[in-house]
Amino acid sequence: MTTAVVAAGEARSVSRKTLILIAIWAALLSAPLWLPLLGGYTALAGRVLVFGLAAMGLNMLLGFTGVLSFGHAAYFGLGAYGAGLTLRYLAHSTPAAIAAGTLLGGLAGTLFGLLIVRRRGVYFAMCTIAFGQLWYYLAYSWNSVTGGFDGLRDFHREAIGIPPLVLDITDGGTTFYYFLLAIFAGAVGLMGFILRSPFGRTLLAIRENERRARFLGIPIERHIWLSFSISCFFTALAGTLYALLNNFADPLTLHYSLSGYFVVMTVIGGMRTFWGPLLGAAVFVMLQDYISSMTVNWMSFVGVIFILVVLFFPRGLLGMMRRRVAA
Amino acid sequence: MAQVILFNVTNGLIIGAFYVLMALGLSLILNLSNVINFAHGNFLALGGYLAFTLSPVLGYWGALLVSPLLTALIGVVVERLMIRRIYNRDPVYSLLLTFGLAFVLQDGARYIWGPNGLPMGLPEVLAQPITSTLFFITWYRIFMVAIVIVTVIGLFAFLRYSRIGLRIRAGTFDLETVATLGVNVRHLRTLNFAVGCLLAGLSGVLAAGQIGLNPNMGDDLLMPSFIAIIVGGVGSLIGTLIGGLLIGMAAALTTVFYPAASEAVIYAIMMAVLLLRPRGLIGEEGMMS
Numbered sequence: 001m002t003t004a005v006v007a008a009g010e011a012r013s014v015s016r017k018t019l020i021l022i023a024i025w026a027a028l029l030s031a032p033l034w035l036p037l038l039g040g041y042t043a044l045a046g047r048v049l050v051f052g053l054a055a056m057g058l059n060m061l062l063g064f065t066g067v068l069s070f071g072h073a074a075y076f077g078l079g080a081y082g083a084g085l086t087l088r089y090l091a092h093s094t095p096a097a098i099a100a101g102t103l104l105g106g107l108a109g110t111l112f113g114l115l116i117v118r119r120r121g122v123y124f125a126m127c128t129i130a131f132g133q134l135w136y137y138l139a140y141s142w143n144s145v146t147g148g149f150d151g152l153r154d155f156h157r158e159a160i161g162i163p164p165l166v167l168d169i170t171d172g173g174t175t176f177y178y179f180l181l182a183i184f185a186g187a188v189g190l191m192g193f194i195l196r197s198p199f200g201r202t203l204l205a206i207r208e209n210e211r212r213a214r215f216l217g218i219p220i221e222r223h224i225w226l227s228f229s230i231s232c233f234f235t236a237l238a239g240t241l242y243a244l245l246n247n248f249a250d251p252l253t254l255h256y257s258l259s260g261y262f263v264v265m266t267v268i269g270g271m272r273t274f275w276g277p278l279l280g281a282a283v284f285v286m287l288q289d290y291i292s293s294m295t296v297n298w299m300s301f302v303g304v305i306f307i308l309v310v311l312f313f314p315r316g317l318l319g320m321m322r323r324r325v326a327a
Numbered sequence: 328m329a330q331v332i333l334f335n336v337t338n339g340l341i342i343g344a345f346y347v348l349m350a351l352g353l354s355l356i357l358n359l360s361n362v363i364n365f366a367h368g369n370f371l372a373l374g375g376y377l378a379f380t381l382s383p384v385l386g387y388w389g390a391l392l393v394s395p396l397l398t399a400l401i402g403v404v405v406e407r408l409m410i411r412r413i414y415n416r417d418p419v420y421s422l423l424l425t426f427g428l429a430f431v432l433q434d435g436a437r438y439i440w441g442p443n444g445l446p447m448g449l450p451e452v453l454a455q456p457i458t459s460t461l462f463f464i465t466w467y468r469i470f471m472v473a474i475v476i477v478t479v480i481g482l483f484a485f486l487r488y489s490r491i492g493l494r495i496r497a498g499t500f501d502l503e504t505v506a507t508l509g510v511n512v513r514h515l516r517t518l519n520f521a522v523g524c525l526l527a528g529l530s531g532v533l534a535a536g537q538i539g540l541n542p543n544m545g546d547d548l549l550m551p552s553f554i555a556i557i558v559g560g561v562g563s564l565i566g567t568l569i570g571g572l573l574i575g576m577a578a579a580l581t582t583v584f585y586p587a588a589s590e591a592v593i594y595a596i597m598m599a600v601l602l603l604r605p606r607g608l609i610g611e612e613g614m615m616s
Contacts, residue, residue: 119605297438
């Protein structure tokens with residue numbers, strides 16, 4: 001009988017999951033239609049997608065491996081600078097820019113991950129913060145190449161394809177949004193595939209009980225390293241898209257404040273849920289957009305959001321929903 | 328050339344002294360409570376601004392004494408109201424909380440004292456150079472280094488010989504046992520946080536006289552302090568001390584030969600330490616690993 005109940009529950013949650021999935025994709029696909037009605041603009045939707053992807057990449061590590069990185073802005077920013085520098089100096093090709101930026105950020109993360117996989121908890125976090133700031137100072141002070149404090153300008157996204165088959169994404173409108181959405185969909189699909197694979201399940205086991213996983217013979221350090229590396233690649237990909245979105249890369253994309261934003265987006269949405277970070281990104285981007293248009297003291301408001309989320313809202317939106325369903 | 332090097336060595340000593348004060352406070356809180364205090368740089372700024380406001384009333388020396396204590400008091404309030412609630416939770420929450428707090432404190436300082444830099448007045452005695460040949464060494468610089476030395480010796484004596492200090496050190500290794508032995512761990516952590524804030528406030532007053540005041544004056548000191556802790560080794564205060572002096576000196580000496588790399592060199596040191604000696608120069612094996 002118990003099995004029947006469980007099976008029924010599972011069936012219900014499966015159909016529930018499908019419903020949520022349909023709702024998410026419907027909302028994303030129709031965003032250019034309904035967003036202007038709410039006073040938003042399409043670039044805002046693009047920003048939600050980009051930050052959502054970055055936060056989801058971070059969440060692979062934070063929520064699904066249980067390892068705390070507070071320096072993911074570094075890989076996001078490296079992606080942005082990689083894409084920008086490629087477009088400006090190397091090739092006028094959008095795909096090449098995306099590939100180069102993703103590789104730059106991802107490889108930096110992979111190499112750094114090797115150094116810190118044995119650290120845990122706050123110590124791991126501290127190393128990621130400090131390493132992230134290195135790139136901030138580099139971008140800040142290497143004026144001749146990166147544009148320094150003013151950021152990297154004088155590049156723009158290029159149309160894709162060979163004539164006559166050309167996708168023109170150079171104007172900021174709906175076409176570019178769907179281009180972003182397509183890449184987002186591909187990346188998120190891959191992420192879901194990785195998390196469902198035996199490798200992804202092993203990451204969950206490490207999160208739940210590292211010692212037991214070690215006793216089972218799982219090479220913990222290698223798994224955490226791989227998870228860190230993959231997560232950096234996703235975040236770097238988001239960074240390249242951010243550079244394309246703004247036609248601009250600035251040192252603040254490397255600053256640890258942005259790392260903090262990614263973490264808070266993840267927590268607002270729900271750390272242990274797959275779609276939570278996207279929802280958190282949507283909430284955070286909208287709030288920030290609204291607050292910074294209302295007051296110069298937006299920093300206080302953002303800080304208060306952080307504090308309130310931690311003290312009263314630690315499970316996040318989806319986490320709370322899931323708990324209610326379980327109860 | 329000799330003078331340039333001497334100038335930068337004294338600079339390194341002073342910068343290193345600031346890193347040490349900041350990093351010791353951070354390290355105390357990290358060791359006992361497992362919290363990275365992102366707002367530490369803002370407590371530093373708070374100490375400086377309080378001294379700025381108090382010095383017309385109390386005079387410089389009074390402000391030097393009172394404003395670190397006030398900073399510690401504010402630290403107690405913050406710990407009781409917020410930080411205490413997240414001690415037993417995932418470290419991500421303590422990071423987010425202190426991060427948000429840093430934003431609020433920075434914006435608050437900007438709101439109260441204005442966004443522009445403010446100068447901090449010094450007593451006549453301290454503003455003089457020691458001799459005309461060594462014009463770049465003012466008495467203030469000597470004074471700062473002396474205060475830092477006295478404070479650090481005082482802190483280590485406190486941790487070694489006082490009952491509370493011993494409990495703090497014991498709690499660093501095994502808080503559960505310390506609690507079982509009848510020590511009120513809640514009070515211990517509050518007090519420890521206050522000591523950390525006291526050190527931040529003191530460095531704030533000292534820094535105000537050197538570089539002036541602005542709302543984000545602590546930010547530039549925060550990252551090097553993290554690195555000082557990583558380089559010295561988490562869990563060891565002596566390590567933090569050595570780490571702070573080392574990176575301060577390294578940054579200043581790099582300035583002599585290749586100024587653009589002065590920021591990068593401390594990161595290079597951190598990477599080298601993580602690569603060759605992951606636990607830090609004198610960190611305990613197994614602490615937080």
